[in-house]
Amino acid sequence: MIIKTTAIVLRIHPFSRTSRVVTWLTSDFGRVVTVIKGACRAKSAFLGQYDLAMRCELLFYRREHDGIHIARECTPLAWHPALRSCWRSAVAAAYLCELTSRVAEPMLESAALFELLDGGIEALDTGQAPEPTILRFEFALLRTLGLAPDFEPCADCMIASGPRPCRFSLPSGRLRCVQSRSHLPGGASVAVDAALLGALRAWQRTGGSPDGPATPALTLAVRRFLGMFMQHHLDLPLVSRQAAFAWLDARP
Ligand SMILES: [Zn+2]
Structure with missing residues (x-):
């Protein structure tokens, strides 16, 4: 045919x-x-x-x-x-x-x-610009595949009084207090501070225009987070991603 x-x-x-x-x-x-x-x-x-x-x-x-x-x-x-x-x-x-x-x-x-x-x-x-285009594409790709990270506040943090050690759990794809029952023991998690969380939410919501000026350090943190998340959920080697960013980071 x-x-x-x-x-x-x-x-x-x-x-x-x-x-x-x-x-x-x-x-x-x-x-x-x-x-x-x-x-x-x-x-x-x-x-x-x-x-x-x-x-x-x-x-x-x-x-x-x-x-x-x-x-x-x-x-x-x-x-x-x-x-x-x-x-x-x-x-x-x-x-x-x-x-x-x-x-x-x-x-x-x-x-x-x-x-x-x-x-x-x-x-x-x-x-x-190549870097924001890549990050925007990756966020959109995860959404298309039904694998978008969930950046909603952790329910346990909301009930607890005072700050609790809360991290982004990679296996469950959402924020989780370390002591929560739903926190998978031994599961990989990533520290996410308020600035990074704000930037991640903004990237996911608007495709890369975070509230306030996006610093290069914050964009790098978003890039690293997304790398870890994709490594975990797409189950594929991201050698080509590392190579691409290594080229793009190199100043001519
Ligand atoms: Zn929490």
Whole structure:
């Protein structure tokens, strides 16, 4: 069966000397993996028609029993020129694509995820700062996956008089007093002070315009918190996240 759909390039891998395996995100079919035969031949119709983070019109033969389909045609719809000239935006876009390829389900309708990634790449292409775009994307991704952290005040803190040792419990995804019955013993937890909590709530609510000026130190704390949270709940190695931020932190 031939399928025509809009797809964003998530990954490109060598398959043979001249062929490539391309992983795409589509709205209707989620993650789709295709082989592009002869992609690197001098006269290939695919030359210049796809690259990382590009949005393309893709035609592929759907194979029912194999995970890898065969790409037949592809045409760029949005090739995002800024990502080809600004390395900071390119690094951020590559990370968004990598993260998406790890959470996207194969052959499953994924309209919300597609819209989210398309919006994130578009933001980077129009010159929005990479770090806040990444954090905004990660908060929105967790929400889309139904895994958003809960920053509501801890119920035990509300009843207790006086300050109690309260931390953010990673397994339960919410604030919990250390002595609470619901605090999982041995469960990983993170200290969250009032300033960080305010910043986290603001990022989650408004996508990155915390009340008052966001200091670089606070943004770094939000980034670290989110890294730990995703590590815990997405159950995947975040090497690409560390690499992306290491590049972005490096001053030219
Ligand atoms: Zn508490």
